[in-house]
Amino acid sequence: MNVSIIGAGVAGLCCASELVDRGISVTVIERSASLGESACSWFAGGMLAPYCESESAEPAVVELSTHSIDWWDRHVSSVCRNGSLVVSAARDQRELRRFARLTREHEQLDGAALGELEPALEGRFEQGLYFPTEAHLDPRGALAELVEHVRAQGGNVRFGEEVTATELLESSDTDLVIDCRGYSARVELNSLRGVKGEMLVLKSDDLALSRPVRLLHPRHPIYLVPRGDGVFMLGATMIENNERNRISTRSMLELLSSVYALHPGFGEAEILETGVDVRPAFPDNLPAVQRRGNIYYLNGLYRHGFLLGPAMAMRIADEITGEQMQSGEIARCG
Template sequence: MRVAVIGAGVMGLTTALALREQGADVEILERSASLAAEACSRFAGGMLAPWCEGESAEPLVVRLGQEALDYWPRHVPAERLGSLVLAQRRDAPELDRFARRTDRFERLDEAALGELEPDLAGRFARALFFREEGHLDPRETLKLLAAKLEAAGVPIRFGVDADANAPAADRIVDCRGLAAQDRLPDLRGVKGEMLILRCPDVSVSRPVRLLHPRFPLYIVPRGGGVYMVGATSIESGERSRVTARSMVELLNAAYALHPAFAEAEILEIGSDARPAFPDNLPRIRRDGDRLMVNGLYRHGFLLSPALARMAADIVMNDVSFPEVTR
């Protein structure tokens, strides 16, 4: 079976890989000139944290997201060092609220936190440790997935508009993200802003979520003293502008985690809009000749392995998955 996958973000690449593993003859069509140049995947945090996400996400996200913990280490370098959730003493009720809404964590006191992350010793009285969770580098992951697909005989054709150049395929899987609003009118954008900082004076080895009533923050290590700091969540499809307010809040929150971030070098400022349906849950829909896979919201790397598996089973085996095809 010949299958064309439209979009070379994380959803398109994982779907193409799942289809190839089931024996399909696959090609990927990407309208931009380079890998993920227009995909929100490039600004992702890369946290593989299904149980942490349960604080605000539906149980479906927690369940499907667990597949990512085994999937990614099979294909790319991915850390399984766990996730930390912290709050300053004055925000201790936020930590208790987070604990009530999640599970699969251990409670750490000040001493245990210091043993796990020495640079945070003495700064926080309590923490939640989600030992089974992990993280990856999104941009490096996209490059490695593309190389893996190329080695498997799956070409990526850049600079191709699939609407203007109808692909010669038996099936089409549309993974365009927010660009698919032309076929998915209930899809909306949720803007996220992020910073990439270099701060060699801070050594943190796992993702840290710092809770705050107004601007909760996460910091994800990228190695070599580099950290991704994010992320805001704004109801907007605007994709390129980082506001002064968001930048100040992100920097203030990073400073609250560790004062050494005040001297960090700002390497990059980024913004994009995540594709989401009204309930923030993913969908796989048929639209004419296309199978639409979309609405991963801020869970792209967490949910794409499960959604790719489902999409491939629908295309190749006509399997039904009511939880995402409603």
């Protein structure tokens, strides 16, 4: 069987990797000339943090992410299993208590324990939550490694070609198409919407963190994900609109003032990059696979593309190898 996958974002590359692992012939076709040029996945923090996410996500997100960290560990080299940390300013302790109530698998830390875990934050916060089983990765490096993996297993990844599923099924030896176009598939997937996310990449030679840190705030919560060599991803806004290419002054101000509150040392950091894209989301904010004839649509990964990509890819691979899903059926992730 020959499977063509449209889109080399995290959804397409997870599917391709899972299918080549099972001996299926795969071709990934990406419209951009290079990896990440027009993919939401390029701007992700790379947090694999199911328990922190359960503060606002459905229980299905935690259930589906069970094998995610191990899956990434088998496929890429940048997985860091140092857990994650959640803190809040003394005046926002209610936020921390609320977060603790809504999540599980965490340990309560006092200021001293927090400082031991992250010396850069010593003396800055009186309390925190530590989620020891969570992990993070470098999303850009991870996508590149998946491309290498697919090619090494005999799959094909082509860049610079914009295609439709119908064209592929009509004109080549493609038996099945998996449509992983992210937000670009909204024309066919009517209920898909975009949730704008803005981020920055910072560099500080003076500050080091070993794990993602979330700073809770009633209006401007942020997270900071270490990428090594003094580089950090600072994210992210969550705005209900479809604008893909403009970071607003207000968003930048809010992100930067929050990171300054996390540690004033970030006031001296260099801004290496700003980034914007929209997270593709269905109304329930859960991913879904839909089959229409010989086309599978995987979409709606919302803010969980790296966290849930492996589970959704395994689900599609199960369907394809077992041919269980009937045309038209929608597999919700729950």
